[in-house]
Amino acid sequence: MIKTQSTLFPEIEKLIANLKPESITAERKTVLQPLIHFIQSKVDSNQEIRINFICTHNSRRSHLSQIWAQTMAYYFNIKNVFCYSGGTESTALFQMAAKTLQNSGFKIETISEGNNPIYSIKYSENEHPIIGFSKKLDAEFNPKSDFAAVMTCSQADNGCPFIAGAEKRIPITFEDPKAFDNTPQQAEKYNERSLQIATELFYVFSQIKS
Numbered sequence: 001m002i003k004t005q006s007t008l009f010p011e012i013e014k015l016i017a018n019l020k021p022e023s024i025t026a027e028r029k030t031v032l033q034p035l036i037h038f039i040q041s042k043v044d045s046n047q048e049i050r051i052n053f054i055c056t057h058n059s060r061r062s063h064l065s066q067i068w069a070q071t072m073a074y075y076f077n078i079k080n081v082f083c084y085s086g087g088t089e090s091t092a093l094f095q096m097a098a099k100t101l102q103n104s105g106f107k108i109e110t111i112s113e114g115n116n117p118i119y120s121i122k123y124s125e126n127e128h129p130i131i132g133f134s135k136k137l138d139a140e141f142n143p144k145s146d147f148a149a150v151m152t153c154s155q156a157d158n159g160c161p162f163i164a165g166a167e168k169r170i171p172i173t174f175e176d177p178k179a180f181d182n183t184p185q186q187a188e189k190y191n192e193r194s195l196q197i198a199t200e201l202f203y204v205f206s207q208i209k210s
Helices: 010-017 026-044 061-075 095-103 154-159 186-206
Strands: 049-055 081-087 107-112 118-122 130-132 147-151 166-171
Touching: 010 061, 010 186, 026 049, 026 147, 026 166, 026 186, 049 061, 049 154, 061 081, 061 095, 061 130, 061 186, 095 107, 095 118, 095 186
Parallel strands: 049 081, 049 147, 147 166
Antiparallel strands: 107 118, 118 130
16 A cells, blocks of 8 residues: 555654665565454454454564554554553553654653553644553453454464454464663664564555555
């Protein structure tokens, strides 16, 4: 699909322009295909597209995936896409994950402090912000049916064999940048993971035909 119109913040627009979807391997494209098929089937039947990105703690990979997916849906002008995230337990949106998004051009404000802060995350001046905070996958904030459950970590994928209400369960797992917390490589590795997720979700939404 050709992008028709985008009013993303300029830094995000620039980052997307420099992504290299051609670097995605054939093997990885096979992993991404079920999500493409799910989105395309909803577009074809003119239904809302709900995607819940799930990892163990809902602190890093699931949030990066949720936010980049919502951004790419907007970028490619795919309507009625609603992205969520959840965990098998709730902790907090990890500060470095939020900072990585901020460094990529997202406008982030803290709505509520505490052990599990709530953030407003905007990718465009006039679009509704994404509300980012850690929650269990079946929290009231998340959809109860007719959604794709995208498992972003192998631990959640293996430990959660059944997702209530999920229409489709799709494992698309990413390496955890948490392995580099409190090391000199932390910022670099979080950015690397964020760019991988952005690149793969760019590819996913670029395949959708209206």
